[in-house]
Amino acid sequence: MLNNDNIKLLIFDMDGSLIDSAYLNYYSYYNAFKEFDVELDKDYYYNKCFGLHYKAFTNNILKLNNKLTNDENKNNELIESIHNKKEKIYLENLNLIKIHPFVLETLIDNYNKKENKKYTALATTASPNGVYGILKEFKLEKLFDLVLTGNDIEKKKPNPEIFFKCFNHFNVKEKESIIFEDSEVGLKAANQTNAWVIKIEKWANI
Numbered sequence: 001m002l003n004n005d006n007i008k009l010l011i012f013d014m015d016g017s018l019i020d021s022a023y024l025n026y027y028s029y030y031n032a033f034k035e036f037d038v039e040l041d042k043d044y045y046y047n048k049c050f051g052l053h054y055k056a057f058t059n060n061i062l063k064l065n066n067k068l069t070n071d072e073n074k075n076n077e078l079i080e081s082i083h084n085k086k087e088k089i090y091l092e093n094l095n096l097i098k099i100h101p102f103v104l105e106t107l108i109d110n111y112n113k114k115e116n117k118k119y120t121a122l123a124t125t126a127s128p129n130g131v132y133g134i135l136k137e138f139k140l141e142k143l144f145d146l147v148l149t150g151n152d153i154e155k156k157k158p159n160p161e162i163f164f165k166c167f168n169h170f171n172v173k174e175k176e177s178i179i180f181e182d183s184e185v186g187l188k189a190a191n192q193t194n195a196w197v198i199k200i201e202k203w204a205n206i
Contacts, residue, residue, distance in 0.1 A: 016182035051183030
């Protein structure tokens with residue numbers, strides 16, 4: 001299918017699809033929350049947070065730990081403080097990340113093609129600091145024609161807005177595109193389009 005002339009655009013999620021960052025994300029958030037006297041449960045993070053935008057699950061965690069107040073501005077400041085701590089820890093430990101070999105090979109093969117080359121887009125709800133830090137660290141910038149982060153959209157996954165922005169940017173039809181996703185919210189967003197969807201379900205121990 002990837003060599004099909006009718007396919008013009010390949011769209012990749014980042015966390016869990018392009019990269020295996022689950023442990024690094026948990027490690028970073030665990031240590032960030034710890035500075036604010038919150039113990040982040042590992043199972044809760046993997047089952048309830050991974051794939052969601054940080055503002056949504058950080059708010060939920062703080063609510064569960066009775067850390068929110070009636071002052072919305074103070075709550076937002078606390079969420080951003082935790083996120084900023086997380087970002088710092090995350091960027092200092094990029095060595096804990098693995099790149100998905102099949103996805104990387106797909107991107108490199110496409111980049112080197114002389115004919116039937118596809119447009120490529122990275123569509124993630126992650127924040128730009130982490131996204132561009134990873135792209136730079138692993139020298140992946142040249143492999144993408146478009147990079148969209150959580151700051152580039154109004155409605156986060158499971159809303160499909162980010163995918164429609166990709167279609168519109170390249171002026172391609174949904175059915176001319178393939179979306180690579182792994183998380184429940186990402187797949188829900190992808191399946192609201194008419195694009196082909198490939199689920200990244202399990203990583204081998206490599």
